[in-house]
Amino acid sequence: MMSLVLGRAALPGAQSSGRRDAEALVTLRDVHLSYGDAAVLRGIDLSVRRNEAVSIIGPSGSGKSTILRCINGLITPERGEVRVNGVDVARLTRDDEKIALRKRIGFVFQQYNLFPHLTALQNLTIAPMRVLGTSRAEAEHTAHALLVKVRLADKAHAYPGELSGGQQQRVAIARALAMKPELILFDEVTSALDPQTVGEVLNVIGELVDEGLTCVLVTHEMRFAEDISDRVAYTEGGVIVEEGSPEQIFHAPRDERTRHFLESTQSRARRTRASLKLASIPS
Ligand SMILES: Nc1ncnc2c1ncn2[C@@H]1O[C@H](COP(=O)(O)OP(=O)(O)O)[C@@H](O)[C@H]1O
Numbered sequence: 001m002m003s004l005v006l007g008r009a010a011l012p013g014a015q016s017s018g019r020r021d022a023e024a025l026v027t028l029r030d031v032h033l034s035y036g037d038a039a040v041l042r043g044i045d046l047s048v049r050r051n052e053a054v055s056i057i058g059p060s061g062s063g064k065s066t067i068l069r070c071i072n073g074l075i076t077p078e079r080g081e082v083r084v085n086g087v088d089v090a091r092l093t094r095d096d097e098k099i100a101l102r103k104r105i106g107f108v109f110q111q112y113n114l115f116p117h118l119t120a121l122q123n124l125t126i127a128p129m130r131v132l133g134t135s136r137a138e139a140e141h142t143a144h145a146l147l148v149k150v151r152l153a154d155k156a157h158a159y160p161g162e163l164s165g166g167q168q169q170r171v172a173i174a175r176a177l178a179m180k181p182e183l184i185l186f187d188e189v190t191s192a193l194d195p196q197t198v199g200e201v202l203n204v205i206g207e208l209v210d211e212g213l214t215c216v217l218v219t220h221e222m223r224f225a226e227d228i229s230d231r232v233a234y235t236e237g238g239v240i241v242e243e244g245s246p247e248q249i250f251h252a253p254r255d256e257r258t259r260h261f262l263e264s265t266q267s268r269a270r271r272t273r274a275s276l277k278l279a280s281i282p283s
């Protein structure tokens with residue numbers, strides 16, 4: 001059987017060692033970045049070990065997406081160091097080196113951006129065939145297995161326009177996996193979805209994490225972050241205010257700013273639930 005599952009068992013040394021003592025795959029040290037006069041990242045330190053799921057939470061504009069874009073080399077910090085698997089991302093100058101890095105890092109966004117003229121299956125096979133040189137037979141074999149994994153086995157020949165937002169986002173996740181990345185960055189992947197389809201996408205990500213997928217997730221789904229993360233970082237104003245286990249961050253936050261943010265998201269979630277209930281009462 002092929003090892004497209006990014007499962008723990010598929011990774012060397014991952015069976016005996018738990019998630020926690022694995023080596024660091026991503027390291028950010030004192031990363032600073034500004035846009036014009038605006039300091040967006042003001043000294044970010046973060047590390048992600050293999051097989052670890054790290055969530056980044058925090059208010060809008062706090063620098064979460066910018067952190068992800070530094071990790072995959074889309075932007076270069078002015079100061080500090082970003083290492084992925086030992087390679088200093090900020091020092092990559094040649095385009096071919098940057099492309100090689102991005103092949104190994106999957107990125108799933110809020111907007112899934114599937115090719116509208118290609119079927120789900122073709123969306124999954126095009127990059128492995130064109131970029132990795134995988135044969136069509138192997139790429140299709142892998143793609144079918146991935147569609148099973150994201151529970152879309154029956155949608156292989158559907159076009160994106162025939163799929164719900166949640167289904168399209170699951171195709172986008174499978175498409176990222178089809179490149180067999182070492183790491184996947186998820187940036188608010190459920191923010192644009194109808195509430196009914198959020199759960200199916202979170203379930204798929206949760207299963208991948210259980211299997212040992214290494215990932216960094218930016219999310220507003222606090223219960224989800226608490227359930228699936230090995231560690232959680234709370235960002236505000238371009239710094240990581242605190243970082244810890246999900247239990248600690250969500251139940252015993254040390255910093256006043258974290259506490260305040262969590263209280264505000266809880267009251268917002270309560271209001272949303274209340275309005276959904278009202279909307280479901282027949283008039
Ligand atoms: N390309 C850009 N040019 C100028 N400012 C930007 C750019 N991208 C992000 N910013 C600013 O950087 C800050 C952090 O953005 P971002 O990382 O997207 O935050 P988050 O993902 O936490 O909402 C915001 O104030 C945003 O307006």
Ligand SMILES: [Mg+2]
Pocket residue numbers: 064065066187188
């Ligand atoms: Mg963002």
